[in-house]
Amino acid sequence: MAELTVQARVAVLKPRVFAWVQDYGVYAAVLALLLFNVLFTPHFLDAANFRTQLVQVTPIVIVSLGMALVIGTQGIDLSVGSVMALAAALVVLYLGYGWLPALIVAVAGGAVVGAAGGALVAYVGVQPIVATLALLVGVRGLANVLVPQLVEFRNPDLIALGSSSVAGIPVIVLIAAALTVVVLFVVRRTTFGRQVVAIGGNRSASELSGLPVKRVLLTVYVISGLLAALAGCWPRPGCRPVTRPRSGSSSSCRRSRRSWSAAPR
Numbered sequence: 001m002a003e004l005t006v007q008a009r010v011a012v013l014k015p016r017v018f019a020w021v022q023d024y025g026v027y028a029a030v031l032a033l034l035l036f037n038v039l040f041t042p043h044f045l046d047a048a049n050f051r052t053q054l055v056q057v058t059p060i061v062i063v064s065l066g067m068a069l070v071i072g073t074q075g076i077d078l079s080v081g082s083v084m085a086l087a088a089a090l091v092v093l094y095l096g097y098g099w100l101p102a103l104i105v106a107v108a109g110g111a112v113v114g115a116a117g118g119a120l121v122a123y124v125g126v127q128p129i130v131a132t133l134a135l136l137v138g139v140r141g142l143a144n145v146l147v148p149q150l151v152e153f154r155n156p157d158l159i160a161l162g163s164s165s166v167a168g169i170p171v172i173v174l175i176a177a178a179l180t181v182v183v184l185f186v187v188r189r190t191t192f193g194r195q196v197v198a199i200g201g202n203r204s205a206s207e208l209s210g211l212p213v214k215r216v217l218l219t220v221y222v223i224s225g226l227l228a229a230l231a232g233c234w235p236r237p238g239c240r241p242v243t244r245p246r247s248g249s250s251s252s253c254r255r256s257r258r259s260w261s262a263a264p265r
Contacts, residue, residue, distance in 0.1 A: 114225020
């Protein structure tokens, strides 16, 4: 009788444990990782280390905001790494006109790539993983064609922009925080955000109910490309600009393959 009671309790608790892991497992893993580093990593709690971590993770945060919107529509955007490379190449090409026009052109280039991916998904009917994979390869090749050589250059204005801070907080971190708040507000409090959630829940039902499904899909991919371009072209403090853009991650100055992250100075 006791064994049956224990088995019954296990059968009841097992789904609850799985549900808890699905809902909160990622937070528990992050907490465990933080505790491990606090105990075993020297100087982990230093202010300088937190500043470095914030600067390094900021491009990923910016890219993930646009990616979250795309995933919210049951899509995926594999081209963000190549868009970052293209944005870096465009900054190099147009920097002679000033840092602001160069950044505008780079961000606009990312939006154009996003529009191409969104058009393929929304209007042509191509699967998101196929459309964005094709753009990943094509845009990476375009970036390498635009800036084919590894040539170091320095622009004092742009480097100062990347190194600037407000109250000790890097500007790029403040921009990422502001963008996070904006995306959160858009998803939670606007009609567009509700449409994104509805399309992700059931695209067919959304179309039948009269929602502008194609327009919303196009918009989220444009936003994803725009944010990826912003993350790719904005210089980060402690990184030396080099004109050899390649697609890849931006997790550190040494491993990043964008033109602004070749090696620490």
